[in-house]
Amino acid sequence: MLRPRFEFKEKSEIKVGDWSGLEQRGQVRKAATTRKDGNGVCRFSCLQELVPADTAAKILEYLKKNPKLFSSEPDSVDKTPTFEFYPFRDGVWKDQELRELLEEMLEARILTYVRQRYNCRFCAASDVLVRRYIPGERRSHAVHFDGHAYVTAVLGISDPENYQGGLYIQPDPGVASRTYFRIEPGDLLVHSFDLQHGVHVWKGIRYSLVFWIKDSLQAVREGTTPWYHGLAEQDDPDALYNLAQNYEYGLFGHRKDISKAIELYERSAQTGHHFAQNNLALVYRSLCQNTTASESQQLLQKSVEWLQAAAKAGFGMAQKNLALAGHSRRRAGFLLAAFGVAAAFAVPLTLRPLRRTALLGLAVVAGRPVAAEGPSAEDAALLRRAFQALAKDPSRPGARDELEDAEEALTKVIEDFDAGAGRQDRGRIRMARAQARIAINDSTGGKLPEKAEAAVDDYTEVVRLMEEDPSGSEGTFDYPNVFVRRALAEEEIAYGRRDQKQWEAAVKDYTKAIDIWRSRPVSETGLGVNPLVLNFRGNALSQLGRFREALQDYREATEIFRKDNEYSQAAVSRCNEALALFGADEASEAMAILEDVSKRDPNIADARVALAVSYWVSRDYSRAEDEWRVACENTDLGCRSWIASFAERPLEQSRWEQMAITGASGARLAEWHGVAEAYTNGQGLRRDDAQAVVWMRRAAEQLEVEAAYLMGELHRQGRGVQLSEAVKWYLRSAEAGFPKAQYTLGMLYLEGTGLPQDSHKAEMWLNFAARQGHPEAKNNIATMHAQRGEVEEALKIWEDLAESGEPNAQCNMGMAYLRGAGRPHDASLAAEWLGKAAAQGHQMALQALAAVA
Ligand SMILES: O=C(O)CCC(=O)C(=O)O
Numbered sequence: 032m033l034r035p036r037f038e039f040k041e042k043s044e045i046k047v048g049d050w051s052g053l054e055q056r057g058q059v060r061k062a063a064t065t066r067k068d069g070n071g072v073c074r075f076s077c078l079q080e081l082v083p084a085d086t087a088a089k090i091l092e093y094l095k096k097n098p099k100l101f102s103s104e105p106d107s108v109d110k111t112p113t114f115e116f117y118p119f120r121d122g123v124w125k126d127q128e129l130r131e132l133l134e135e136m137l138e139a140r141i142l143t144y145v146r147q148r149y150n151c152r153f154c155a156a157s158d159v160l161v162r163r164y165i166p167g168e169r170r171s172h173a174v175h176f177d178g179h180a181y182v183t184a185v186l187g188i189s190d191p192e193n194y195q196g197g198l199y200i201q202p203d204p205g206v207a208s209r210t211y212f213r214i215e216p217g218d219l220l221v222h223s224f225d226l227q228h229g230v231h232v233w234k235g236i237r238y239s240l241v242f243w244i245k246d247s248l249q250a251v252r253e254g255t256t257p258w259y260h261g262l263a264e265q266d267d268p269d270a271l272y273n274l275a276q277n278y279e280y281g282l283f284g285h286r287k288d289i290s291k292a293i294e295l296y297e298r299s300a301q302t303g304h305h306f307a308q309n310n311l312a313l314v315y316r317s318l319c320q321n322t323t324a325s326e327s328q329q330l331l332q333k334s335v336e337w338l339q340a341a342a343k344a345g346f347g348m349a350q351k352n353l354a355l356a357g358h359s360r361r362r363a364g365f366l367l368a369a370f371g372v373a374a375a376f377a378v379p380l381t382l383r384p385l386r387r388t389a390l391l392g393l394a395v396v397a398g399r400p401v402a403a404e405g406p407s408a409e410d411a412a413l414l415r416r417a418f419q420a421l422a423k424d425p426s427r428p429g430a431r432d433e434l435e436d437a438e439e440a441l442t443k444v445i446e447d448f449d450a451g452a453g454r455q456d457r458g459r460i461r462m463a464r465a466q467a468r469i470a471i472n473d474s475t476g477g478k479l480p481e482k483a484e485a486a487v488d489d490y491t492e493v494v495r496l497m498e499e500d501p502s503g504s505e506g507t508f509d510y511p512n513v514f515v516r517r518a519l520a521e522e523e524i525a526y527g528r529r530d531q532k533q534w535e536a537a538v539k540d541y542t543k544a545i546d547i548w549r550s551r552p553v554s555e556t557g558l559g560v561n562p563l564v565l566n567f568r569g570n571a572l573s574q575l576g577r578f579r580e581a582l583q584d585y586r587e588a589t590e591i592f593r594k595d596n597e598y599s600q601a602a603v604s605r606c607n608e609a610l611a612l613f614g615a616d617e618a619s620e621a622m623a624i625l626e627d628v629s630k631r632d633p634n635i636a637d638a639r640v641a642l643a644v645s646y647w648v649s650r651d652y653s654r655a656e657d658e659w660r661v662a663c664e665n666t667d668l669g670c671r672s673w674i675a676s677f678a679e680r681p682l683e684q685s686r687w688e689q690m691a692i693t694g695a696s697g698a699r700l701a702e703w704h705g706v707a708e709a710y711t712n713g714q715g716l717r718r719d720d721a722q723a724v725v726w727m728r729r730a731a732e733q734l735e736v737e738a739a740y741l742m743g744e745l746h747r748q749g750r751g752v753q754l755s756e757a758v759k760w761y762l763r764s765a766e767a768g769f770p771k772a773q774y775t776l777g778m779l780y781l782e783g784t785g786l787p788q789d790s791h792k793a794e795m796w797l798n799f800a801a802r803q804g805h806p807e808a809k810n811n812i813a814t815m816h817a818q819r820g821e822v823e824e825a826l827k828i829w830e831d832l833a834e835s836g837e838p839n840a841q842c843n844m845g846m847a848y849l850r851g852a853g854r855p856h857d858a859s860l861a862a863e864w865l866g867k868a869a870a871q872g873h874q875m876a877l878q879a880l881a882a883v884a
């Protein structure tokens with residue numbers, strides 16, 4: 032494909048020291064300008080063969096011969112490896128070979144030219160670095176400014192015939208304004224700190240050599256950026272932005288000073304600087320944590336407004352952040368992790384259990400069984416299919432048959448495999464069967480409560496397995512989750528059989544989970560009590576008429592949601608609180624809360640629904656209908672049937688009255704519970720999701736590699752992206768070198784989900800991800816080696832992973848030493864590794880350790 036190329040219009044002969052040749056000059060207008068910033072153009076130039084082409088060739092040869100020079104340390108910005116190498120750092124040469132090739136060139140030509148052109152007599156080089164872009168590794172450097180360098184010079188060393196794309200400039204916020212430079216080996220491209228640029232190598236191999244130059248030797252020595260101060264005073268938008276960043280992070284000799292950063296970002300953002308707008312939005316958002324609820328709301332408002340400004344201008348990074356804005360860490364991870372029933376399908380079910388199942392069969396070191404026989408090939412295939420069925424949308428046509436097959440298959444695997452399997456694996460398969468059973472019940476609209484009962488039995492068995500070894504299970508995140516899932520299954524029985532006792536069982540299980548969360552310091556797990564589960568317990572307590580206790584749960588949930596800036600979730604909790612207040616005969620307080628909620632956030636359908644019910648009961652039909660209408664504009668949840676019930680007013684009146692405030696609130700709450708649950712499962716938030724998808728897609732279309740990956744994740748979270756589209760974006764992101772996308776794509780090929788099953792491609796992508804340090808990909812690759820009897824390769828990877836603390840790998844190392852498989856037998860090393868794995872709750876290691884002792 033042809034990428035638009037930047038064409039230099041001005042060309043002239045110049046002399047630089049002993050060199051004379053062609054200087055090409057170009058310029059672009061900047062997106063953000065002020066009157067005082069030198070009329071808003073950015074100039075740059077390219078010197079043809081300033082460095083002899085054969086020197087460039089020698090450099091390239093040296094780099095290709097020494098791939099180890101490149102660091103695979105993660106980038107501070109996107110956390111994927113940088114693949115950069117610094118032969119010259121902070122003014123000091125580190126690599127003799129390149130010094131010999133470059134030192135003279137740097138002094139006599141590069142710096143001489145820069146001093147001339149940029150009118151800075153004392154310019155000095157601070158760093159020289161090499162970047163490489165090769166297949167499987169990162170292929171892009173997102174659009175940016177070189178904030179730490181006054182001037183940057185890029186020396187071409189790869190033949191542009193050997194790659195597509197490369198270094199581009201992007202004058203506007205949007206990707207459409209991108210044009211690529213063609214840089215021949217030996218050519219030097221020179222630009223200043225205010226050039227918006229990036230790199231995307233579409234195909235082939237590219238190495239580049241970058242010189243970072245500061246305006247004085249002192250700035251090099253001290254690692255500072257003095258040129259911004261004067262420019263910022265003149266309101267130069269780029270200087271303001273770069274300086275703000277220095278204050279935000281405490282970089283380049285600046286002490287960290289958030290208010291200073293905000294002041295500078297604001298000034299830059301006002302001029303239309305989309306980077307400043309984006310960063311400012313993120314700073315505002317991060318400040319929410321330490322303020323009161325109302326201040327938080329204001330900050331969030333400002334944050335979203337700036338993101339919208341930049342996103343609407345077409346800036347991909349801001350579009351991605353805007354898509355993420357409604358969903359903080361707790362919501363995204365927490366909500367999905369905590370649910371059984373409907374959200375179970377939103378959890379990235381496919382990959383995790385599959386990885387485990389892969390490991391199940393592969394729990395071998397050197398081809399020998401560790402603690403268990405793997406499942407037979409037939410059973411492994413059954414497992415795979417069952418997990419695939421579970422990962423799909425349960426409301427699709429034909430789901431029920433597939434789910435029943437899955438239940439049957441999992442039952443068979445349990446029968447075949449249980450005796451030999453480790454405790455964790457037995458637990459996993461039962462969790463999956465319980466999920467299948469719940470899904471079957473759900474697919475009939477709750478008409479098969481016996482399936483929910485059978486699921487409860489599965490969860491009970493999982494609890495038993497976990498409790499066989501409390502030290503191993505208490506530490507895992509799964510343990511409280513099993514109780515939550517069992518409670519949700521009990522609720523299904525309660526509905527299906529109208530069995531009040533089941534509500535008590537559910538309360539008990541929620542309590543167990545909540546108590547476990549409470550007993551764990553937040554500093555350790557980073558999670559604390561799941562506020563959604565507090566809501567669930569509140570609902571179950573309400574079902575039992577224990578409104579006072581329910582109130583406490585709802586109020587605590589509200590507090591937690593507010594701390595997390597989850598205002599719409601907090602509003603749902605407050606609606607619940609209001610309903611419990613009705614139940615407790617505190618109608619006026621309840622109404623006050625509902626009115627407050629709907630005033631603050633008119634889009635919270637929950638409050639409208641509750642208000643409608645209240646008005647209805649007080650026979651104020653027209654206000655009731657108004658509230659309903661607004662509610663229905665915000666959710667299509669059951670609205671049609673409810674709207675219909677308005678039409679049959681006389682008939683339905685008694686039903687509403689039954690649900691009424693002073694009457695049998697149980698029934699009303701049951702109805703309500705359905706609404707609330709649908710909300711927390713994300714269905715009621717469809718509008719937000721739609722927005723998120725729209726912005727995320729735009730960002731992905733701008734080749735934001737993370738946004739492309741996140742499009743796939745939105746599919747997995749069941750948030751409005753089709754599998755076929757998700758696969759397309761995973762592929763794009765993976766091809767651009769994003770490790771998480773490479774891993775996911777590998778797993779999709781392995782499973783044959785959304786793509787034809789292909790184990791070669793699977794291994795290729797997993798390998799790319801593994802080479803970039805993705806731990807789960809490394810683990811899977813090691814397992815694949817072990818399966819093929821390539822013991823040494825497997826152990827090399829496991830050793831590395833084990834040292835970084837990965838428990839599976841630690842267990843495998845322990846077993847290798849224990850068995851003398853691939854490593855000399857060594858009981859003490861074996862005990863050491865097994866002990867480390869066991870300390871992290873690794874079941875197999877615990878068993879092996881017990882056997883050793
Ligand atoms: O690879 C290149 O040509 C330049 C990379 C770049 O922009 C940077 O490292 O800041």
Ligand SMILES: [Fe+2]
Nearest residue numbers: 175176177228
């Ligand atoms: Fe750069």
